[in-house]
Amino acid sequence: MSTKTIGQEFIKGLWDENPVFRQLLGLCPTLAVTGAVINGLAMGLATTFVLIFSSLVVSSIKKLIPSQVRIASYIVIIATFVTVADRFLAAFFPPISKSLGPYVPLIVVNCIILGRQEAYSSKNTVGRSLIDALGMSAGFFLALLILSAIREILGAGTFFGYQVMGAWFTPWIIMILPPGAFITLGILLALALHIERRTKSRK
Amino acid sequence: MKLSTRMVVVLTSIGLLSGSFLATVGHLTKERITLNKQREIEEAIIQVVPGTVSSQKLYEERDLSVYGGKDEEGNIIGFAIHASGIGFQDKITLMLGTNTSLERTNRLAILDQKETPGLGAKITDRESFLKYWEDRECSEDISLRKPAVSSAEELLPSEINTITGATISSEAVLSIVNSSLEHARRLIKEGKISSEAQDVN
Numbered sequence: 001m002s003t004k005t006i007g008q009e010f011i012k013g014l015w016d017e018n019p020v021f022r023q024l025l026g027l028c029p030t031l032a033v034t035g036a037v038i039n040g041l042a043m044g045l046a047t048t049f050v051l052i053f054s055s056l057v058v059s060s061i062k063k064l065i066p067s068q069v070r071i072a073s074y075i076v077i078i079a080t081f082v083t084v085a086d087r088f089l090a091a092f093f094p095p096i097s098k099s100l101g102p103y104v105p106l107i108v109v110n111c112i113i114l115g116r117q118e119a120y121s122s123k124n125t126v127g128r129s130l131i132d133a134l135g136m137s138a139g140f141f142l143a144l145l146i147l148s149a150i151r152e153i154l155g156a157g158t159f160f161g162y163q164v165m166g167a168w169f170t171p172w173i174i175m176i177l178p179p180g181a182f183i184t185l186g187i188l189l190a191l192a193l194h195i196e197r198r199t200k201s202r203k
Numbered sequence: 204m205k206l207s208t209r210m211v212v213v214l215t216s217i218g219l220l221s222g223s224f225l226a227t228v229g230h231l232t233k234e235r236i237t238l239n240k241q242r243e244i245e246e247a248i249i250q251v252v253p254g255t256v257s258s259q260k261l262y263e264e265r266d267l268s269v270y271g272g273k274d275e276e277g278n279i280i281g282f283a284i285h286a287s288g289i290g291f292q293d294k295i296t297l298m299l300g301t302n303t304s305l306e307r308t309n310r311l312a313i314l315d316q317k318e319t320p321g322l323g324a325k326i327t328d329r330e331s332f333l334k335y336w337e338d339r340e341c342s343e344d345i346s347l348r349k350p351a352v353s354s355a356e357e358l359l360p361s362e363i364n365t366i367t368g369a370t371i372s373s374e375a376v377l378s379i380v381n382s383s384l385e386h387a388r389r390l391i392k393e394g395k396i397s398s399e400a401q402d403v404n
Binding site for chain 2: 035064065066068069072077079080083087090091094101155156171173176177
């Protein structure tokens with residue numbers, strides 16, 4: 001059982017245990033869909049939906065699941081919500097569904113989600129699992145947003161599809177290609193580590 | 204309950220519950236998803252065969268469908284060929300409008316592609332690529348002008364301009380168009396499609 005306060009439980013997902021910057025989980029979607037802010041946003045929302053509902057279900061039936069089949073059970077539960085998210089996007093937001101392509105179904109194997117079930121929801125109450133899922137989703141969402149904003153502004157000169165750079169600006173095409181994702185993530189990770197070290201040494 | 208029985212019961216019930224939940228969701232969204240796909244195709248037909256008010260599917264097979272674009276009186280005013288093939292990275296799906304004798308192109312639209320952003324992805328851009336496809340002679344294979352020329356006037360009537368830096372993507376589109384045009388010509392010869400307006404069964 002976790003001994004943190006509710007506030008700490010939420011905040012840890014944003015920084016101390018941020019899934020992307022601190023735990024380095026879920027890097028495949030992080031790298032693949034952050035070429036445009038709209039895609040990062042949709043991916044963040046879809047993952048949030050799956051994480052919250054999987055955590056709710058897993059934490060409420062945790063006592064019923066024998067530990068030998070827990071991973072299989074979690075995966076079935078996660079896959080169910082992923083399929084719901086996928087169908088929902090295809091039905092109501094076809095352009096987003098098209099540009100995310102296979103990455104929505106691939107949320108099933110996103111380590112953040114399975115990791116939270118195994119590390120948290122299977123040991124804590126429903127309420128706390130919800131707070132944890134909200135915090136982790138917010139952390140993931142934030143990471144996708146920062147990454148996609150940097151890549152879209154530098155790589156296309158736009159933010160959310162709106163032109164933000166003047167005519168003088170030549171888009172750095174590499175930023176919206178895969179190498180741009182690695183470069184941006186690498187710099188952000190270094191930055192996160194640097195900030196972490198400085199705050200620790202002050203304490 | 205014995206552990207092995209419990210394992211089977213728990214997994215089976217989770218599976219059954221998830222399955223029935225998904226069946227419901229699938230059922231609720233199916234209609235909308237089909238509708239979205241149809242609308243996308245209809246919009247593309249209107250775009251590549253100007254003047255179309257309604258359309259009719261004339262022929263369909265894997266990777267190639269032919270639609271007829273009709274005017275207000277129900278006469279077919281042009282064909283819209285919906286085809287796909289391999290591009291530089293992934294499948295390219297396009298819609299090519301032609302006149303009813305398949306001798307001249309109308310317009311080209313790219314419906315789906317995953318070419319390199321900023322280079323190959325320019326195949327969806329009107330100024331750098333699509334405008335060269337308007338009103339080309341296509342009773343024979345269309346060819347690519349390499350290296351690219353700066354104005355459309357320099358091109359032969361059956362030539363299109365290459366995108367500088369994206370020759371492979373330009374060639375991919377060209378080969379999809381040429382092979383589907385050839386296919387369509389054969390279909391006309393065999394009488395499988397015709398511009399005579401047919402009654403909708």
